[in-house]
Every structure is written in structure tokens, then in C-alpha cells.
Amino acid sequence: MxxxxxxxxRSQPAIAIFVCLSIGAYVGRLSIKGVGLGAVTGTLLxxxxxxxxxxxxxxxxxxxxxxxxxxxxGYGVGPQFVQGIAKNGLPQALFSVIVCVLCLGAxxxxxxxxxxxxxxxxxxxxxAATISSALALSVDAIEQLGLSAGETKQLxxxxxxxxxxxxxxxxxxxxxxxxxxxxxxxGIDLVAACRAYERKMGxxxxxxxARAWHQHIARAYRVGAGSDWVGKTAxxxxxxxxxxQLFIERVRRDGQIVDATADMMLLVGDVVAVAxxxxxxxxxxxxxxxxxxxxxxxxxxxxxxxxxxxNRKVDGKTLAELAGLPSTRGIFLRRIRRGATGVDxxxxxxxxxxxxxxxxxxxxxxxISASLAAFGRADRATEETDVALVAAAxxxxxxxxxxxxxxxxxxxxxxxxxxxxxxxxxLGWLRSVHPTFGRIPPAANWLMNTLxxxxxxxVVGLSSGPSFVAGVQxxxxxxxxxxxxxxxxxLILALYIGRYVFRFDDAILLGCVAGARASTASLxxxxxxxxxxxxxxxxxxxxxxxxTLLTIGGILIVLLAx
Numbered sequence: 222m223x224x225x226x227x228x229x230x231r232s233q234p235a236i237a238i239f240v241c242l243s244i245g246a247y248v249g250r251l252s253i254k255g256v257g258l259g260a261v262t263g264t265l266l267x268x269x270x271x272x273x274x275x276x277x278x279x280x281x282x283x284x285x286x287x288x289x290x291x292x293x294x295g296y297g298v299g300p301q302f303v304q305g306i307a308k309n310g311l312p313q314a315l316f317s318v319i320v321c322v323l324c325l326g327a328x329x330x331x332x333x334x335x336x337x338x339x340x341x342x343x344x345x346x347x348x349a350a351t352i353s354s355a356l357a358l359s360v361d362a363i364e365q366l367g368l369s370a371g372e373t374k375q376l377x378x379x380x381x382x383x384x385x386x387x388x389x390x391x392x393x394x395x396x397x398x399x400x401x402x403x404x405x406x407x408g409i410d411l412v413a414a415c416r417a418y419e420r421k422m423g424x425x426x427x428x429x430x431a432r433a434w435h436q437h438i439a440r441a442y443r444v445g446a447g448s449d450w451v452g453k454t455a456x457x458x459x460x461x462x463x464x465x466q467l468f469i470e471r472v473r474r475d476g477q478i479v480d481a482t483a484d485m486m487l488l489v490g491d492v493v494a495v496a497x498x499x500x501x502x503x504x505x506x507x508x509x510x511x512x513x514x515x516x517x518x519x520x521x522x523x524x525x526x527x528x529x530x531x532n533r534k535v536d537g538k539t540l541a542e543l544a545g546l547p548s549t550r551g552i553f554l555r556r557i558r559r560g561a562t563g564v565d566x567x568x569x570x571x572x573x574x575x576x577x578x579x580x581x582x583x584x585x586x587x588x589i590s591a592s593l594a595a596f597g598r599a600d601r602a603t604e605e606t607d608v609a610l611v612a613a614a615x616x617x618x619x620x621x622x623x624x625x626x627x628x629x630x631x632x633x634x635x636x637x638x639x640x641x642x643x644x645x646x647x648l649g650w651l652r653s654v655h656p657t658f659g660r661i662p663p664a665a666n667w668l669m670n671t672l673x674x675x676x677x678x679x680v681v682g683l684s685s686g687p688s689f690v691a692g693v694q695x696x697x698x699x700x701x702x703x704x705x706x707x708x709x710x711x712l713i714l715a716l717y718i719g720r721y722v723f724r725f726d727d728a729i730l731l732g733c734v735a736g737a738r739a740s741t742a743s744l745x746x747x748x749x750x751x752x753x754x755x756x757x758x759x760x761x762x763x764x765x766x767x768x769t770l771l772t773i774g775g776i777l778i779v780l781l782a783x
Contacts, residue, residue, distance in 0.1 A: 227274055234278040234683070241268040241679040260671065261353040261678055262388050265381055268679045272686015283680040287357055288641050290673025292615050293666050294354055294772065295645020300577030300653035301559065301765035302646055310762035313733055316715075316723050317766040320737035323711035324350045325774045329781050331703045337383075339363060340376035341696060342782040343775065344383025349707035350771055351391040352739060356384050357677050358775030361638050366783060378685040381678075382692035387704030392742060394705060398712045399735050399743040400750060406713070407720055409727045415753035418728035422571035439470070439496040440505070441515040446489050448509035456483035456550070466544060467497025467505075468551045470521045470585065478518055480585075483550055494518045496553070525555070526589050528580045529656055531597035541570035548595035551588030556581035559761045563663065564744070566761070567754040577653035598656055606665045610648070610658060618644025642772065712738060729759030736763030739771060 230237040245264030301310075328349060332342030343359035363376045404411055444450050450458040455469040469481045473492040487493070492515055495502060506512045530536070535543065543549055557566040558579045566572060574580070579600050582589060593599055622640020652659040661669075685692075715734045719725045725733050728751075735743035736759060747756040 230271070230274060231276055234276050237271055237274075237276045237683060238278065238282075238676065238679045241271055241682065242675055245675065245679070259392065260675055262385070262392075264675045265385055265678050265682045268682020269381065269385065269686050269689045272683040272689065275687055276683050278680045278683050280680075283677050286673045286676035286680075287361070287638065288615055288619065288673075289669050290357070290677060291354070291638055291642045291772075292611065292618070292645040293669035293673060294768065295642045295647075296649035296652075296661060297645075297666055297670065298765040298768050299646040299649020299651075300575075301761050302769055303650040312723055312725075313736070313759060313762040314766045316719060316725075316733055317737040317763040318770065319718060320711060320715045320734070320763075321767050321770040321774060323714055324707070324738070324771065325777060325781075327707045327710050328778060331707050332782050335699065335703055337696075337700075337782075338376060338379060339366075339779055339782045340379030341383045341700070343778050344380040344385075345387055345700065345704060345707060346778045347380070347775060348384040348387030349391045349704045350738065350774070351388060351395060352768075352771040352774070353674055353678070354768075354772040355775030355778075356380060356681075357674065358638055358772060359779050360681060361636065362776045362779040365636060366779070375688075377681075378688040379692055381681050381685045382689050383696065383700060385689075386693065386696065386700050387707070390701065390705050391708045392740075394708045395712060395738055395740050396743045396746055398709060399731055399738075399740065400746040403712075403716050403731055403734065407716060407727070407730075409731070411727075411731070411747070411751045411756075412753070414727035415751045415755040418726055418755050419567065419569055419753065422567075422569035438499050438502055439494055439519050439521065440502050441492055441494050441513050441518050442505060442510040443513055444487055444489060444491045444493060445509040445511060448489075450487045450493075450510070451489055453487055454483065455481045455485045455487065458487060459550075462497070462501050466553065467495055467501055470494045470496050470551065471518055473515065473518050480587075483547065492518060494521060496521070522585060523583055524586055524589060525581065525583045526593075527600040528582055528593060529597045529600040529653075530574055530576050530578045530580065531654055531656055532595065533576070533654075535574060535596050536576045538574055539570065540568065540572050540574065543574065544570075546595065548592050552582050552584040552592050554580060554582055559757075564757045564761050564764075565754050566757055572758075577650075600656075604662060604665075605660060606662060607658060607660045611661065614644045614648045614659075615641050618642070636776065639773065639776065642769070646769065725759060728753075728755045732756030732759030733763050736760035736765075737767045739764050739768045 230240070241264055245267040246260050247263070248267060249260035249263030325346065328342060328346035332345060337345065340363060343363070344356065347353065347356040347359060359380050360377050363380070364373055366373070368376070403409070449461065459467055459469060471494040472479055472481050472485065472487075474488065474490075481493070492513065494515075495505065540554065554568055557568060557572065557574070558564065558581075559566050559575070559577070563579070566578075580596075582592065584592075618640040619637040620640070622637045622643075648659050652661075712734065715737060716730070719730045719733050720727075731747055732744060735747060735756075741764075744757060744760050748754055
């Protein structure tokens with residue numbers, strides 16, 4: 222039975238790949254205090270083990286899924302990458318560049334001191350920085366060096382070996398340094414820092430952040446003769462509670478219910494349906510505004526919609542500025558998602574909105590329609606992917622990347638991989654500002670990203686399996702120790718650079734450091750320990766920039782270490 226299984230896997234390597242994907246996904250779910258290996262590492266370890274059976278897989282399979290993966294990465298980070306480099310978030314983008322240089326430099330210095338070859342140094346960089354995409358680009362770059370087939374195979378096999386030996390501490394160690402060691406080194410009380418930052422941004426500064434601040438209710442009140450609302454328009458009555466938001470949605474007058482407009486004059490005896498922040502609404506009741514029960518009046522039709530911000534005039538505005546626009550009347554903001562991973566941004570008056578952000582709003586259908594015209598378009602769920610444009614972008618990017626320019630006798634090229642990555646960034650950014658083409662649903666992009674990378678990793682692991690044990694014996698425990706150094710030194714330096722050079726607020730500093738290392742696991746632990754989403758304000762731009770630069774670092778480390 223065992224011989225039949227081994228022979229089948231050797232003769233049909235496609236089955237072996239899916240075995241690695243399945244088992245690797247389960248292995249990747251194993252975690253210690255919420256920090257796990259991840260599907261990529263699980264797949265690699267499984268593939269290295271299955272690869273001991275000497276299974277041969279065509280390199281074309283690896284190349285196809287690799288390009289798909291790179292495009293998905295570029296498409297996902299495109300909006301925030303361009304936003305950060307172009308204008309908003311420039312300090313965070315520059316900080317990410319410095320941290321990426323530190324990561325690259327630390328790996329190169331460690332490789333030189335330890336005497337590692339190109340493949341081991343590249344694997345050390347990718348594993349210690351926990352950037353799986355760099356592993357893929359390093360393998361591609363080594364194959365472009367023009368070495369003999371035997372030497373190329375030896376170096377390529379060394380990459381996943383070093384990656385596997387350094388990735389585990391790279392993940393767990395980075396999270397601990399950012400979330401536990403960092404606050405102690407800098408003396409940061411994360412909860413207090415986030416509360417103070419929220420107060421500075423116009424929030425209430427209580428634990429729980431935006432989730433506790435924005436709880437909206439509706440109540441019915443009869444306007445008495447002594448009320449300040451008598452003789453005022455609905456808009457004027459609403460503005461009296463600024464900066465808190467409340468809206469007069471409907472009015473019962475002379476037994477008839479009508480929708481309230483901004484210029485409607487309020488009269489004595491009107492019964493008004495008021496919606497807004499719970500704390501403000503509950504304070505309205507009194508002798509001049511008597512709360513009454515009116516189920517028919519309060520039966521206001523509302524809907525929830527996700528709005529993709531595309532209007533250039535809205536870009537860079539704060540929520541406080543936007544709240545004063547006529548197009549926002551009657552609209553309540555519940556959630557802001559930003560970046561490739563859909564990071565939740567705290568909803569605070571001073572929070573800045575960028576093109577490409579997705580806002581979840583609730584309100585009357587007519588109010589939402591008015592806001593859509595001013596801000597962008599509804600980001601309605603659809604399962605269709607613009608496959609034609611995706612394929613065309615990959616082709617164009619690969620062709621441009623394959624071009625070679627010579628500076629003297631030195632050939633310079635992006636490589637097809639780098640070209641596809643940039644094509645993804647370009648299309649992702651264009652999609653965020655002109656959402657009429659290039660649609661890739663988040664689930665589809667996630668599948669391209671995850672499946673593309675894991676298929677690539679599975680093929681690399683199967684091919685490198687036979688040499689893995691020998692590689693571990695040759696590199697020894699010292700590689701793991703060097704991995705700890707290459708993981709820790711850039712992060713610790715980043716903490717001090719972020720505070721004393723860039724002077725980031727303590728509430729977002731650790732989020733900036735996590736983003737500059739593209740450590741999503743660190744952000745999750747940070748927001749949990751902070752009891753706030755505020756650290757995410759420092760994560761999105763820095764993560765988009767570092768995700769791109771660390772990926773390209775897979776090529777640079779090969780060129781530096783050769």
C-alpha cells in the first residue's frame with residue numbers, strides 16, 4: 222500500500238502538491254497564545270517532508286502561480302502604496318523605507334559574517350523578516366544569475382531551508398518585541414496613550430474606541446412652546462448639538478407624517494423623530510421636548526451601504542470637515558476599512574479619509590444616495606472578476622519587466638516578477654480612483670494571493686526536500702541564532718527611530734513599527750492590548766510600503782550577497 226502511494230505521488234505530482242496544501246493549512250493553524258505559523262510555513266514544512274520521497278514537479282507550475290501571487294499582492298497594496306508615497310502618510314512611508322533597509326542590511330551583514338552563500342542569506346532575510354513573497358523573488362533571482370545548473374539548484378534549495386529555520390522566531394519574536402518588549406523599552410502605557418490620542422482627535426477617550434462611541438438610536442419628541450427648536454429649521458436645530466451628530470428624520474404635523482428636510486421650519490406641537498448618538502439623544506428629553514411613543518413615526522426606512530471613496534475633493538478631509546457638508550446630513554458612519562487587509566480605522570472627528578477607503582454608513586435611502594454622489598460609489602458585493610484585464614496586466618507587466626537596460630556592462634532589469642508586481646500596484650491604484658474597471662472582489666484577490674503563494678511554496682518545498690536534511694546539518698543551530706539577531710535588531714532600532722526621529726505619537730508608534738515589518742499578527746495583538754483600533758492608524762501606509770519593498774528585497778539580497 223505504501224509503495225503504491227509513493228509511486229502514485231511520483232507519477233502524479235499534482236496530487237502531492239494538494240497533499241502539501243491540505244496538511245500545510247492545518248499545520249499553519251497551530252498557534253501559541255494566538256501567534257501561529259501560518260499557512261505558508263505549514264505548507265513549506267509539509268512540502269519539505271513530502272519532498273523526501275523525491276517528487277519532481279515542473280517549474281512551469283511554480284512560475285504560473287508565482288506571477289498570479291505577485292499581481293494579487295500589488296493589486297491589494299496599490300492604493301495605500303501610492304497614497305503614502307505621493308502625499309498623505311509620507312512620514313510613515315519614509316519610516317518604512319528605513320526599516321526595510323535595516324532588515325535588508327542586517328541579513329546581508331549576518332550572511333557575510335557567518336559566511337553563508339547567496340541562497341542561505343536570501344532565506345535568512347525572508348524568514349527573519351517573515352516576508353514569504355521575498356522567498357519567491359529570491360528563488361527567481363538566483364535562477365537569473367546565469368550560474369551552472371548544479372550550482373543554481375544548490376543555491377535554490379538553500380533558500381527554503383534557511384527560511385524554514387528562521388521564520389518561526391521571525392513571527393513570534395517580532396510580535397513579542399512590538400507588543401510586549403517595545404512598550405516596556407519606551408515606557409508606553411498603550412491603553413492610556415490610545416485614550417489620550419482619541420481625545421486629541423476629538424473622541425471621548427474611553428476604552429473600546431469607536432465601537433463604544435458610535436451607538437445610534439432614534440426617539441420621538443413633541444416640541445413644546447418653550448423649546449429652542451421652535452422657529453428654527455431642522456438643520457439649525459441639529460447643529461445646536463455639534464460636534465455630536467443628531468438628525469431630525471421625520472415630522473408628524475397635523476396628523477400627517479412627512480420626511481424632514483434641512484430647511485423645514487419646526488413649529489410648536491410638531492412630533493419629531495430624532496436619530497443620533499445615544500448619549501446626546503437621551504439628554505434631549507425635558508419640559509420643552511417631551512418624549513412620546515410613536516411607533517409609526519419612528520418606522521424610518523434605513524439601509525446600510527459600503528461606500529468606496531473615489532472623489533478627489535474628499536481625499537485628505539477629516540471626518541469633522543465632512544460632517545459639515547450638506548451631503549452628509551442624515552448619514553451615520555459605522556466603520557472605516559483601509560488597505561489591502563481591510564484594517565479597521567478608528568472613527569474619530571480628526572480621522573482623515575483617503576481615496577480607496579471603504580466606509581460603512583447607515584441612513585435613509587435618499588440620504589445615502591445623496592452622499593454617494595458626493596463621495597464615490599457603493600461598494601456592492603459582486604462575484605465577478607475582470608479576468609481579461611487581470612490577465613492583460615500580468616502580460617504587460619511581465620513583458621516590461623523582461624526588458625534589459627545596460628549601464629555600461631551592467632545589465633539592469635526588473636525581471637518579469639518585478640514587472641508583474643508593479644502592474645498589480647498600478648491597476649490596484651487605478652481601480653481605487655476609477656472604480657469602473659479592473660474589479661477583483663476581495664475574496665478573489667485573497668484566493669489569488671493565498672493559492673498562488675502556497676502553490677509556489679509547495680513546489681519549491683517538494684523540489685528542495687531531498688537536500689533539506691543535509692542543509693540543516695550544514696547550517697546548524699547557528700542559523701537560528703542569526704535569525705534571532707536579524708529579526709530583533711531592526712525592530713528594536715525601529716522603535717527608537719520612530720519615537721525620537723519621526724516623533725510618532727505613542728498611540729500609533731507601535732502600529733507604524735508593525736506595519737513597517739508587514740506584521741499583521743502584531744497589529745492584532747496591539748489592538749487587543751490597547752483596547753482600541755487606534756494603532757491601526759500607523760499600520761496601513763507603512764504596511765503597504767514595506768510589503769512592496771521587502772518583497773523586492775528578495776531580489777536585492779541576492780544581488781548584494783552574490
